[in-house]
Amino acid sequence: MSGLEIRALVQRGGFDLDLDLRLGRGATGVFGPSGAGKSTLLHAIAGLLPAEQLRVAVDGEVLVDAAAGVSPPPHQRRVGLVFQDHRLFPHLSIARNLRYGESAGGGVDLDEVVDLLDLGELLERLPRDCSGGLRQRVAIGRALLAAPRLLLLDEPLSSLDRGLKLQVLPFLRRVQERFGLPTLMVSHDLSDLLALTDELLLVNGGRAAGQGDLPSIAADQGAVELLAGSGLSFSLPGRMARRDGTGLGWVELASRAGEGLGDPGCCEVACGEVTAEIGDEVEVILGPADIVLAVPPMDARLSLTNHLLGTVERITRTAARCLVQVDCGLEASVLAEVTERAVERLELAPGVPVVALFKAQAARARGLGAQRPGPAR
Amino acid sequence: MSAVAVLSPAEWETLWLSLQVSLAATAAVAGPGVALGWLLARREFPGKLLLDTLVHLPLVLTPVVVGYLLLLTFGRSGPLGPLLEALGIEVAFTTLGAVLAAAVVALPLVVRSVRTAVELVDPGLEDAAAVLGAGPLRRFRTVTLPLAAPGVVAGLTLGFARSLGEFGATITLAGSIAGETRTLPLAIFQGTQVPGGDGAALRLTVVSVLLSAAALLASELVVRRLRRGAGGGQT
Numbered sequence: 001m002s003g004l005e006i007r008a009l010v011q012r013g014g015f016d017l018d019l020d021l022r023l024g025r026g027a028t029g030v031f032g033p034s035g036a037g038k039s040t041l042l043h044a045i046a047g048l049l050p051a052e053q054l055r056v057a058v059d060g061e062v063l064v065d066a067a068a069g070v071s072p073p074p075h076q077r078r079v080g081l082v083f084q085d086h087r088l089f090p091h092l093s094i095a096r097n098l099r100y101g102e103s104a105g106g107g108v109d110l111d112e113v114v115d116l117l118d119l120g121e122l123l124e125r126l127p128r129d130c131s132g133g134l135r136q137r138v139a140i141g142r143a144l145l146a147a148p149r150l151l152l153l154d155e156p157l158s159s160l161d162r163g164l165k166l167q168v169l170p171f172l173r174r175v176q177e178r179f180g181l182p183t184l185m186v187s188h189d190l191s192d193l194l195a196l197t198d199e200l201l202l203v204n205g206g207r208a209a210g211q212g213d214l215p216s217i218a219a220d221q222g223a224v225e226l227l228a229g230s231g232l233s234f235s236l237p238g239r240m241a242r243r244d245g246t247g248l249g250w251v252e253l254a255s256r257a258g259e260g261l262g263d264p265g266c267c268e269v270a271c272g273e274v275t276a277e278i279g280d281e282v283e284v285i286l287g288p289a290d291i292v293l294a295v296p297p298m299d300a301r302l303s304l305t306n307h308l309l310g311t312v313e314r315i316t317r318t319a320a321r322c323l324v325q326v327d328c329g330l331e332a333s334v335l336a337e338v339t340e341r342a343v344e345r346l347e348l349a350p351g352v353p354v355v356a357l358f359k360a361q362a363a364r365a366r367g368l369g370a371q372r373p374g375p376a377r
Numbered sequence: 378m379s380a381v382a383v384l385s386p387a388e389w390e391t392l393w394l395s396l397q398v399s400l401a402a403t404a405a406v407a408g409p410g411v412a413l414g415w416l417l418a419r420r421e422f423p424g425k426l427l428l429d430t431l432v433h434l435p436l437v438l439t440p441v442v443v444g445y446l447l448l449l450t451f452g453r454s455g456p457l458g459p460l461l462e463a464l465g466i467e468v469a470f471t472t473l474g475a476v477l478a479a480a481v482v483a484l485p486l487v488v489r490s491v492r493t494a495v496e497l498v499d500p501g502l503e504d505a506a507a508v509l510g511a512g513p514l515r516r517f518r519t520v521t522l523p524l525a526a527p528g529v530v531a532g533l534t535l536g537f538a539r540s541l542g543e544f545g546a547t548i549t550l551a552g553s554i555a556g557e558t559r560t561l562p563l564a565i566f567q568g569t570q571v572p573g574g575d576g577a578a579l580r581l582t583v584v585s586v587l588l589s590a591a592a593l594l595a596s597e598l599v600v601r602r603l604r605r606g607a608g609g610g611q612t
Contacts, residue, residue, distance in 0.1 A: 048504050074507040085510075086503035099468025100519075146509050240537050 002059050004028070004150070004182045009053035010037075010044045017206040019043060025059065026181040027176055029193030032203035033230050036187040041203070042152040045184075046081045047074035058149050058182050080148030080181075084155040086139040088127035093121040098142050106147025108179075113141045115179060117171050133167030134159050140168075140175060153185040157192055165192075166275050170368055172196055191233045191285040195368060202226055215333050218316060218325055225318045233325075234335045235283040240276045240365065241268060248305075249274030251284050251365050254331045267330070269306040270360035276367030284364055288323060290362035291336035295346050296357045306363065308334060308356045312348055324348060326356050384580055387555070390562070395560040398472065400542035402479035406487050408411025411529060413484075415521070419500075435546075436485040438463055442462055444478055444549025451477065451550075469537070474551035475558040479543045483536035490535060494528020495521060527600040534596030538589050561585050 003025045017037040030038045044051040045064070055080075056064040056070070063079065064071055081103040088097050096120070098110060114120050117137045127135055136156055143151060157165050158170070173196060176183065184201075184279035186192050193200060194214060202223050210223030214234060217223045226231070238253040248270040255267055269284060274280045292304070310328035322343050326334040335358045338348075348354070384392065385449050385594055387390045416422075417429055435443045451454050451468040461468060468474045522529070544562040551558035553567060570576030 047510050048508070073512075073513050074504070077508075078510075079508065081505075081508045083501065083505065085501070087499075088500050089502060089506070089520060100506065101511070103510065142509065261591050 005055070005057040006041075006045065006185075007055040008041060008051055010040055010049060010051045012040070012049075015040075015206060016091050017044070019203070019206075019208055021201065021208060021211070023182075023184075023201065023211075024199050025182055026180070026199070027185060027197040028199045029190075029197035030184055030186045030199050030201050030203060031188075031190055031193055031230065032209065032226070034188065035205040036203045038203050039154050040206075042081060042154045042184060042186060042253050045150070046079045046152060047072070047077050048081075052290065056150070060189050061149065063149060078147070078149045079152060079156065080143035080146055080150070081152045082139050082143050082156045083137075084159050085128075086132075086135040086159075088135055088138055088142070090127055092126075093123065094119065094125050094127065094138050097127065098123075098137055098145055100142060101146030103145070103147040106145070108147045110145060113144050116174055117141045131167070133164040136160065137171055140172065144175065144179065144181075148181065151179075151181040151183045153183065153190065155186050158188060160281075162275070166367065169194060169195060169366075173368055188230070188244040190227070190231060191235055191283075191366075194233070194235045195283055195366070215313075215325060218323055218333075218335055219314055221316055221318050224316050225320075227319065228318065228323075228337075230286075232335070232337075233285055233287050234332065235285045236269075236334070237281070237283050237331050238269075238276070238365075240278050240280045240282050240367070242278060243274070244270075248272065248360050249276070250366050251282055253284065253308075255329050256331055257358065267308075269308070269358075269363060270300075271365040272359070272361035273364045276365055280367040283368060285364045285366060286334075286362060287359060288335040288337035290358050291334060292338050292357040293324060293326070293338055293342070293346065293348070293349075294357060296353060296355055298355060302357065304357045305360045306358050310334065310354060310356060312352045312354055314349050314350060315343060315348060318370055324354075326354055328356060381508060384584070385577070388577060388581060388584075390556055391559060391561060391564040391581065392588075394472070395541060395558065398475045398479055398560055399537050401476045402483055402540040403537040404544075405476065405480045406484045406536055407533060410484055410487030410532065411491050411522075413488045414529075414532070415495050415517070417488065418492045418495035422483075432488050433485045435482045440478075440482055440543065440545030440547075443481055443550050444546035447478060447546065447550045461532045469550060470554060470558065472551070473553050475547050475560060478546035478550045479540035482543055482546055484541045486535040486539055487532040490528050490532025491525065494525035494532070496521075497528070498524045526603045530596055530599050530603065534592055538592050541585070541592070543591060561588075 004023040006021040008017060008019045017040050032038055040049060043049040044054060044057055054064050054066045063072055063077060082162045117140065119138060119141060122130055122134060127170050148226040157168055160168060176196065179365060185193060185197055191215065199213060200217055201208060202217065204226050209226050210217045238251040238252050239250045241250045244247050250268055250270055253269060271284055308328040310326040312325045313333060315324045321337050322340055324336045324338055326336060328334050336356055399446060403472045406567055413607050448469055451457050451461065468477060501518050506520045542562055547558065547560060553563045565578045565581045568574035
């Protein structure tokens with residue numbers, strides 16, 4: 001069976017983590033409130049926490065099956081784990097850190113990893129002489145060189161501020177593209193997960209609360225309620241087009257192949273915060289609460305810069321709000337959070353044409369290319 | 378004061394014997410001291426408190442009692458006496474006895490120092506090493522021990538200095554036999570007890586002070602070097 005199968009039961013001091021998962025072969029983002037059991041899951045898979053039940057299989061190959069007596073100690077599991085706090089060995093040089101778990105015949109080449117993560121000039125340094133972003137890159141490289149069958153990333157970006165994050169995030173993308181390892185990544189920042197993973201797994205109170213890509217999760221009432229409490233965001237892929245004199249960055253959003261947008265001006269949006277260079281592949285990160293919906297024709301004159309024309313795809317109702325999924329012909333859907341009253345007043349329903357409006361200041365464009373390692377501010 | 382400057386052959390012999398006994402005792406406790414220090418820092422097991430107490434007992438007992446207990450245990454009529462005799466090993470009133478006495482009183486100092494040093498090593502680094510494929514021994518050798526090295530060296534220095542100064546347990550277990558068990562403190566005591574022995578006592582006192590100071594200084598230098606190498610902590 002292809003993909004990642006995980007069965008985990010961990011009981012610790014009144015907390016139960018109980019998951020039975022079938023995940024895709026690619027990268028899965030694990031999201032949920034703190035204390036949901038996300039890190040516990042990763043640590044149990046790696047063997048650093050005892051589990052009552054544990055079975056992990058990658059593409060049908062069983063890494064752990066405690067019930068069948070296959071429960072190797074952490075050092076024989078071939079599971080890579082990158083910690084939030086890098087955990088580089090302070091007394092070893094970067095090169096020796098990288099080589100620490102190097103697996104002979106593992107098929108991962110030191111030079112390639114050094115090149116991929118742009119670590120060439122650091123090899124003789126000690127970890128304390130490197131910035132946080134670089135250290136996290138070394139930690140990723142170190143995990144890769146041990147040739148794991150499964151890569152676990154436990155909040156790899158959360159100890160970094162936004163600028164430093166950009167020294168790591170594009171490299172994680174490169175690693176994904178080059179190695180294509182089955183990956184579980186935990187983060188409390190949904191936009192990071194959307195940028196790096198193919199599928200989301202929502203965890204709440206030790207149970208799976210939703211699984212799939214963002215649109216399918218956004219269609220699930222329980223999942224939306226959970227996400228709303230943890231900071232729901234979505235991203236629209238595009239390309240950094242230009243900067244204007246007022247400090248705004250203009251991003252040309254990527255439309256779905258084969259479908260025209262009608263109004264070409266509509267697919268360019270202004271972003272208040274930009275960390276990318278002209279021509280870079282970027283994602284525009286937005287929160288559904290920042291999106292205003294209007295029903296055309298629009299005769300009022302608005303101060304808002306950005307408007308995207310689309311049609312309502314789906315409305316997910318929760319106790320407090322409605323999440324409206326709008327198809328604007330872009331690669332990803334726009335999500336707007338409105339009240340039930342607004343849905344009634346605007347007579348919103350699937351198929352209804354709407355305009356999604358947002359301020360430039362609400363939009364954040366983040367570069368995904370790894371051409372330059374430093375923050376491009 | 379000219380008498381202080383030059384040691385007599387007998388005093389040289391005392392100095393040499395003291396160094397041998399102390400180095401042997403330090404070497405003997407290095408392995409068990411590091412192992413016990415690690416065990417007490419990292420593992421929970423039944424009887425841990427008992428082991429902890431036993432190891433540290435020589436620190437609080439008067440050394441004469443330690444020596445006497447060792448004599449009762451390892452002497453000819455002690456429980457280990459016949460076994461040791463069969464192996465041709467004699468402990469009481471031999472150099473080996475002096476080493477044993479020094480080792481037992483030095484052990485708790487080594488264990489304490491190692492334990493504290495190991496406790497300060499982030500267990501997260503050992504976890505990281507495990508996930509990277511390092512088994513328990515390799516984790517200890519490549520992560521825990523290098524990072525705890527300053528504490529280990531400091532502990533061994535303390536143990537060495539303590540061995541050098543050991544008196545009560547030694548005289549009780551090994552006696553004060555010139556050239557065999559009469560180490561510096563015993564020779565100094567002897568000097569103060571015989572008429573005309575003041576000069577020897579004073580010379581050996583100076584030697585003791587210099588030796589201990591040199592050991593502390595050397596240890597401090599080594600510890601500083603190790604700290605620099607270890608990156609000054611886990612940042």
